[in-house]
Amino acid sequence: MTSPRTVVFDLDGTLVDTAPDLIGALNVVLAAEGLPPVPLHEARNMIGGGVRKLLERGLEAEGREVSLAELTRMTDDFIGYYAEHIADDSRPFDGLEAALDELAASGHRLAVCTNKLEWLSRRLLERLNLSPRFAAICGADTFGVSKPDPAILRQTVERAGGELSATIMVGDAGPDVGVARRAGVPVIGVSFGYTEVPIADLKPDRLIHHYSELTAAIAGFSQQARIAT
Structure with a gap:
């Protein structure tokens, strides 16, 4: 007992x-910045520290550095898109x-x-x-x-x-x-x-x-x- x-x-x-929808949102934000998508199988282990950390890791993978203001804007964009697609897959x-x-x-x-x-x-x-x-x-x-x-x-x-x-x-x-x-x-x-x-x-x-x-x-x-x- x-x-x-x-x-x-x-x-x-x-x-x-949740990886498919999280990485989907990440790639939407990266695409808006003119960056290529991160493959799902490579990005799964980027998840775990919250949205901002996921974005930082995604940008790092693409060799891109952004300002704090840019990161904040991208975080807001991510959340806005992700909230509408949170349970697609x-x-x-x-x-x-x-x-x-x-x-x-x-x-x-x-x-x-x-x-x-x-x-x-x-x-x-x-x-x-x-x-x-x-x-x-x-x-x-x-x-x-x-x-x-x-x-x-x-x-x-x-x-x-x-x-x-x-x-x-x-x-x-x-x-x-x-x-x-x-x-x-x-x-x-x-x-x-x-x-x-x-x-x-x-x-x-x-x-x-x-x-x-x-x-x-x-x-x-x-x-x-x-x-x-």
């Missing part, structure tokens, strides 16, 4: 494969919804903690009919801090009505492992997301390759805690 916990998920590359990763059903049936509280803007995160999850599953959906602008700052995870858990001592983080990249470590909670890495450094190299407490493995990974933490006591 698994003790109910708060399970906090990253969004891009963890819950949802983005889809939940295989097995996600079944895993969320299992967790909810076991009494787990679910939340989202992402470096995406909150309103964009909500719009995406609403378009995919996922938002009702989460007790809290928090982004980089929700509390004014981003992962790996532990404050964003602590406040996400609080908003969800959970306890940090009974929380597990699930993510695909360094900011997710970092925020969990700094907040003192265990972290499960997913191998199918977006990361420049392979997730296994970041040494999460558990590593899964498909959502069918998630409930067993979470149960393993409870079993480990019982053995320790």
Whole structure:
């Protein structure tokens, strides 16, 4: 029997494969600047630090330097386009919804903690009919801090009505492992997301390759805690 916990998920590359729409928006902005598109397979690992970071990486890949004012303008252009195309091709990763059903049936509280803007995160999850599953959906602008700052995870858990001592983080990249470590909670890495450094190299407490493995990974933490006591 698994003790109910708060399970906090990253969004891009963890819950949802958002790369097609994110890179699509990036390439629209790059095209407006007279730059060639970045291939999807090359750009997937640019995702993860928010819109501005994605643009910076896309521009760097093209050898282009811009001023802060230009970057701000391009960020606004990106968000304007992306908001209208946020779920054109983005889809939940295989097995996600079944895993969320299992967790909810076991009494787990679910939340989202992402470096995406909150309103964009909500719009995406609403378009995919996922938002009702989460007790809290928090982004980089929700509390004014981003992962790996532990404050964003602590406040996400609080908003969800959970306890940090009974929380597990699930993510695909360094900011997710970092925020969990700094907040003192265990972290499960997913191998199918977006990361420049392979997730296994970041040494999460558990590593899964498909959502069918998630409930067993979470149960393993409870079993480990019982053995320790």
